[in-house]
Amino acid sequence: MIELEGLTKRYGEKVAVDGLTFTVRPGIVTGFLGPNGAGKSTTMRMILGLDHPTAGDVRIDGTHYDRLEDPLTCIGALLEAKGVHPGRSAYHHLLCLAQSNGLPRQRVHEVLDTVGLTAVARKKAKGFSLGMGQRLGIAAALLGDPRILMFDEPVNGLDPEGIHWIRTLMKSLAAQGRTVFVSSHLMSEMALTADHLVVIGQGRLLADTSMAEFIERNSRSYVRIRGPQRERLLDVLHQAGITAVESGDGSLEVDGSKAEYIGELAARHRLVLHELSPRQASLEEAFMRLTAQSVEYHAHTGVSAPPQRWGDDWKRG
Numbered sequence: 001m002i003e004l005e006g007l008t009k010r011y012g013e014k015v016a017v018d019g020l021t022f023t024v025r026p027g028i029v030t031g032f033l034g035p036n037g038a039g040k041s042t043t044m045r046m047i048l049g050l051d052h053p054t055a056g057d058v059r060i061d062g063t064h065y066d067r068l069e070d071p072l073t074c075i076g077a078l079l080e081a082k083g084v085h086p087g088r089s090a091y092h093h094l095l096c097l098a099q100s101n102g103l104p105r106q107r108v109h110e111v112l113d114t115v116g117l118t119a120v121a122r123k124k125a126k127g128f129s130l131g132m133g134q135r136l137g138i139a140a141a142l143l144g145d146p147r148i149l150m151f152d153e154p155v156n157g158l159d160p161e162g163i164h165w166i167r168t169l170m171k172s173l174a175a176q177g178r179t180v181f182v183s184s185h186l187m188s189e190m191a192l193t194a195d196h197l198v199v200i201g202q203g204r205l206l207a208d209t210s211m212a213e214f215i216e217r218n219s220r221s222y223v224r225i226r227g228p229q230r231e232r233l234l235d236v237l238h239q240a241g242i243t244a245v246e247s248g249d250g251s252l253e254v255d256g257s258k259a260e261y262i263g264e265l266a267a268r269h270r271l272v273l274h275e276l277s278p279r280q281a282s283l284e285e286a287f288m289r290l291t292a293q294s295v296e297y298h299a300h301t302g303v304s305a306p307p308q309r310w311g312d313d314w315k316r317g
Ligand SMILES: Nc1ncnc2c1ncn2[C@@H]1O[C@H](COP(=O)(O)OP(=O)(O)OP(=O)(O)O)[C@@H](O)[C@H]1O
Pocket: 011, 014, 015, 016, 034, 035, 036, 037, 038, 039, 040, 041, 042, 043, 185, 296
């Protein structure tokens, strides 16, 4: 378990992480999402004691990282797929790590096998592809057989086979009862991997929710209706037992009814409609709406402000 309590990091005037409080639990994959510059890497570095918080606290199974007796057996991390001497083989890189942390040589063989690098274990790391480098970084994270695993953007630059492999690995590590915390800026990827989501923007917590709840709220299909006789339209819908929700821009949204039925209902009551469109909310759109206010570097995309339902009630402790 990883527990953050009011975790804050300032770099001069810049607040990179702003009072984050949440818990990463065992047995599930927790996705850590946010746009570029949201503070994900800074948070992960503080969890590992590589950066010191300006305020707040973070504990790993109840203890600060620098007080863990055998850190690699408690938490393994992939932060950046760097830090490997280019002239060293995968085997020797892992062996050095194992020896300096008092881990048995046998673990090196086991993790090489887990990540599928056994056949190239004696090759120099400088000849490694990006995917092989990621696999080596993951092997290092797994070396101490830790209860907690943390991966920063593990699928960056990987091909579909590599992405699928990492996804399967994370799920199986969580199924073994481990805590798995993985960052990404891709909602679509997380939707396939994570059971729980923590979303941040400009260092602040925006959401802490189960993936099931996120999907339920956002993959809904609905019908958008707009017309000049709004009040009459609402009455007609109400009489037909249909609940319409005002979307904020003058249109109405209806769940659970077909556009054809609403169109026929409106025609029977001689109501003019300017719009009658079936819609499907995508998870990526929902994520962009949620983080729209907190993106550091904006391109003009016309993403609208978050609607009411993304309010504080959505955060879970
Ligand atoms: N050492 C540093 N000195 C000054 N500012 C920093 C430092 N490290 C990070 N920052 C700033 O803190 C903010 C958060 O950065 P961080 O790398 O944690 O975000 P991120 O969510 O991991 O982004 P990305 O998805 O782009 O990797 C950014 O504005 C970044 O420029």
